[in-house]
Amino acid sequence: MIKITLAGVNHKSAPVDVREKIAYPKEHLSPAVRILSREENVLECLILSTCNRVEILTITSNIHPDPDFFTSFLSRTHPALSSIPIRPHLYYKTDTEAVEHLYEVTASLDSMIVGEPQITGQVKEAFETCRQENTIGPYLNQIFQRAISTAKRVRSETAISHLPVSISYAACQLARKIFQDMSNKSVLLLGGGEMAQLTARHMKKMGVRSLTVMTRDPEKGKLLAAEYEASYAAMELLEETMAESDMVVCSTGAETYLLTVPVMEKAMERRDFRPLFLIDIAVPRNIDPEISRLSNTFLYNIDDLKSVVESNQKEREMETYAAREIVRQEIAQFQKRRAERSAVPLIQALRRHTEKLQQSEFDRFSRTLESLPEDTRKQVMILAQSLVNKMLHPTYQTLRNSSNLEEAWEWISRCYGLSPELLSQDNSSREEGGSADNKSSALDPARPDFPLPGEQSC
Amino acid sequence: MKISPLELLLLEMSSGFYLGAFLLYLSELILSRPTRVPWAPVTAGVGGVLFQSLAIFIRFGFQGHVALLSLREVISFFSWTLVLAFLYLEHQKKVRILGLFIFAIAFLSTLLVIGISFHAPLFATKAPIGFLLSLHTILIDLGLASAALSFIVALLYLLLDFFLRRKIFNRFFSRMPSLETLDQLNTNFNGLGFVFLTTGLIFAMIWSWKKFGSTIPHASQGRLAFMGALFVWVAYAATVLLRWSRRFRGKQAAYLSISGFLIFAATMFALVFFSKGSHFIL
Numbered sequence: 062m063i064k065i066t067l068a069g070v071n072h073k074s075a076p077v078d079v080r081e082k083i084a085y086p087k088e089h090l091s092p093a094v095r096i097l098s099r100e101e102n103v104l105e106c107l108i109l110s111t112c113n114r115v116e117i118l119t120i121t122s123n124i125h126p127d128p129d130f131f132t133s134f135l136s137r138t139h140p141a142l143s144s145i146p147i148r149p150h151l152y153y154k155t156d157t158e159a160v161e162h163l164y165e166v167t168a169s170l171d172s173m174i175v176g177e178p179q180i181t182g183q184v185k186e187a188f189e190t191c192r193q194e195n196t197i198g199p200y201l202n203q204i205f206q207r208a209i210s211t212a213k214r215v216r217s218e219t220a221i222s223h224l225p226v227s228i229s230y231a232a233c234q235l236a237r238k239i240f241q242d243m244s245n246k247s248v249l250l251l252g253g254g255e256m257a258q259l260t261a262r263h264m265k266k267m268g269v270r271s272l273t274v275m276t277r278d279p280e281k282g283k284l285l286a287a288e289y290e291a292s293y294a295a296m297e298l299l300e301e302t303m304a305e306s307d308m309v310v311c312s313t314g315a316e317t318y319l320l321t322v323p324v325m326e327k328a329m330e331r332r333d334f335r336p337l338f339l340i341d342i343a344v345p346r347n348i349d350p351e352i353s354r355l356s357n358t359f360l361y362n363i364d365d366l367k368s369v370v371e372s373n374q375k376e377r378e379m380e381t382y383a384a385r386e387i388v389r390q391e392i393a394q395f396q397k398r399r400a401e402r403s404a405v406p407l408i409q410a411l412r413r414h415t416e417k418l419q420q421s422e423f424d425r426f427s428r429t430l431e432s433l434p435e436d437t438r439k440q441v442m443i444l445a446q447s448l449v450n451k452m453l454h455p456t457y458q459t460l461r462n463s464s465n466l467e468e469a470w471e472w473i474s475r476c477y478g479l480s481p482e483l484l485s486q487d488n489s490s491r492e493e494g495g496s497a498d499n500k501s502s503a504l505d506p507a508r509p510d511f512p513l514p515g516e517q518s519c
Numbered sequence: 520m521k522i523s524p525l526e527l528l529l530l531e532m533s534s535g536f537y538l539g540a541f542l543l544y545l546s547e548l549i550l551s552r553p554t555r556v557p558w559a560p561v562t563a564g565v566g567g568v569l570f571q572s573l574a575i576f577i578r579f580g581f582q583g584h585v586a587l588l589s590l591r592e593v594i595s596f597f598s599w600t601l602v603l604a605f606l607y608l609e610h611q612k613k614v615r616i617l618g619l620f621i622f623a624i625a626f627l628s629t630l631l632v633i634g635i636s637f638h639a640p641l642f643a644t645k646a647p648i649g650f651l652l653s654l655h656t657i658l659i660d661l662g663l664a665s666a667a668l669s670f671i672v673a674l675l676y677l678l679l680d681f682f683l684r685r686k687i688f689n690r691f692f693s694r695m696p697s698l699e700t701l702d703q704l705n706t707n708f709n710g711l712g713f714v715f716l717t718t719g720l721i722f723a724m725i726w727s728w729k730k731f732g733s734t735i736p737h738a739s740q741g742r743l744a745f746m747g748a749l750f751v752w753v754a755y756a757a758t759v760l761l762r763w764s765r766r767f768r769g770k771q772a773a774y775l776s777i778s779g780f781l782i783f784a785a786t787m788f789a790l791v792f793f794s795k796g797s798h799f800i801l
Contacts, residue, residue, distance in 0.1 A: 092574065135668075223693075224693075235683075237697060238679065238683060238692070238695070238697055238698065239697055239698050239699065240697055240698075240699050241682070241696070241697045241700040242699070243700040322599070333768075334768045334769075335768065336698060336699065336768075336769060355769055356769065356771070357768060357769050357770070359683050359684070361686075365686050368686060368688075369688055372688045373688075
């Protein structure tokens with residue numbers, strides 16, 4: 062029986078000084094995965110390392126690696142960690158719990174900022190790295206494909222990622238509520254504060270027509286303009302530039318209002334009273350709040366944007382309930398598939414047993430059968446085969462749907478008089494013959510020359 | 520002449536579909552998560568408009584001419600035009616929030632039409648009204664529908680402006696299109712309404728000139744209608760002209776549209792009640 066085990070450290074379980082020591086830099090990830098894959102009993106493995114988490118997922122045969130296995134692995138691959146006790150920060154999950162955790166991580170339900178889109182990409186990247194190192198097999202492949210599709214479902218069926226939770230992005234989203242088409246809009250970046258730059262970067266991504274940088278220090282302004290492929294304008298040209306701009310992002314170190322009501326009235330007159338979106342991220346503020354009383358001007362300061370972000374965060378938290386319901390549905394599907402796959406070796410053993418019985422009965426009646434015409438003999442054999450299949454079909458179904466396979470197998474063994482060695486015979490015969498990959502587990506999919514019982518027509 | 524039971528049945532069915540579309544749009548607004556069947560409300564709307572089209576054509580066939588003389592006929596045609604215009608808009612601009620209002624109006628209108636049909640099922644049919652008057656009635660009704668759309672869009676504009684100024688970020692806010700889109704739609708519907716109104720009145724004047732030898736009717740009821748139409752036209756022309764002024768953008772333009780529609784609708788209702796059946800049949 063294959064075992065799924067996950068252990069890790071994330072922003073909830075460990076402080077940043079521990080996380081930064083445990084994180085694998087990109088270039089160290091492949092060697093670490095290679096080391097892990099060589100560990101005893103590890104059939105498949107994956108390491109996910111981001112700034113907020115390091116998670117190790119293993120597929121093993123018959124036994125779950127214990128938490129010490131993971132702490133020892135982490136200590137070996139991070140020599141600097143030897144002085145820090147990892148165990149208190151480590152979470153450890155097995156089988157369904159591990160898969161559920163992975164689904165939640167991929168769907169960004171376990172992220173520091175719930176619904177942030179980067180984590181799905183990081184999971185894909187980790188998967189790709191491990192795939193290149195040949196540590197991904199059929200089990201992890203299937204689990205990860207389902208994790209990605211669950212993340213997609215969460216993204217498309219809930220509003221978890223629709224609402225911006227960063228101040229700069231919230232400003233851009235508000236701009237979309239005022240303007241229909243950003244490709245004919247101009248942005249004025251007044252000052253070179255970090256937040257203003259971030260907002261300008263987002264606006265550039267939104268495809269605004271032009272970006273003008275205006276700073277008190279021309280040298281700094283010109284450098285910024287070059288960085289954002291923008292034009293530079295001197296502070297003296299403020300009124301003229303305002304007349305041509307549709308959005309103004311203000312973040313200077315000035316201690317007085319740069320934009321006052323009279324200045325804005327003149328600017329609005331010059332710009333034919335077209336709507337103007339003003340974002341004042343500076344503290345102290347650079348835009349007179351009285352400006353918001355003017356018609357067709359929309360002024361937002363840092364607190365307004367924070368309130369947008371907070372309201373969006375609350376909405377996202379509400380959406381996590383719907384998202385977790387999707388994860389639960391996917392986990393139920395996973396459990397069903399897992400139970401079906403776990404039943405395969407038992408079904409195969411039972412089938413081999415009945416085939417053996419069938420063959421011995423054919424041998425017993427070989428003389429009689431040989432006396433029959435060729436066509437009739439074939440029909441008798443088909444009849445016998447069909448009868449066996451039909452009689453065994455409900456048993457196969459019971460095994461597939463059973464929540465307690467061991468109990469079901471015991472009951473079936475008693476009914477059909479199966480010897481306990483039947484399963485071990487099956488495993489040993491596979492080990493003898495199946496040398497191509499001696500790591501293949503007892504629950505591997507059926508061999509191509511041995512169709513799954515019940516999938517044949519009865 | 521009695522109202523055909525088939526027409527009534529079709530109106531009831533379209534009313535049901537409009538209600539369905541309204542509820543679906545409402546659920547989109549109330550539920551936080553994106554809908555799994557975004558096409559469902561539009562499909563319900565299309566279903567409703569198909570049944571109402573059949574009802575209108577049956578009515579026209581029954582009367583033998585373009586039947587937009589009674590209040591129930593005007594309201595039915597009005598809601599039908601609104602829904603058609605919305606479906607076109609939904610296809611072009613994806614202004615889904617408008618659907619909530621349009622289908623509420625369409626549902627209530629068809630319900631009113633059904634109610635009027637039950638309470639006043641009889642009215643004297645007259646001789647076919649001819650091509651010019653048919654055009655007049657259709658164009659004036661289209662003008663009214665455009666003014667109504669402009670009115671709804673203007674209300675949405677004012678609401679969004681209010682949300683943006685007061686920093687209210689609720690679900691209604693998140694479902695709204697941009698201010699610029701609403702302003703543009705407002706301008707388009709206003710212009711369209713003015714064109715329909717002007718051409719509709721021109722056809723009425725040509726008809727009057729042909730029939731009475733004068734563009735201004737002599738009869739008191741006819742004169743009342745003429746004065747009402749002139750008042751609406753002047754008021755509407757003023758709103759359209761004012762929009763060209765650069766000061767009347769956004770919010771001011773929305774106020775103009777609202778007043779334009781209210782004058783239009785009030786005049787129509789005044790004609791219904793005071794023209795004593797010469798212009799409208801209640």
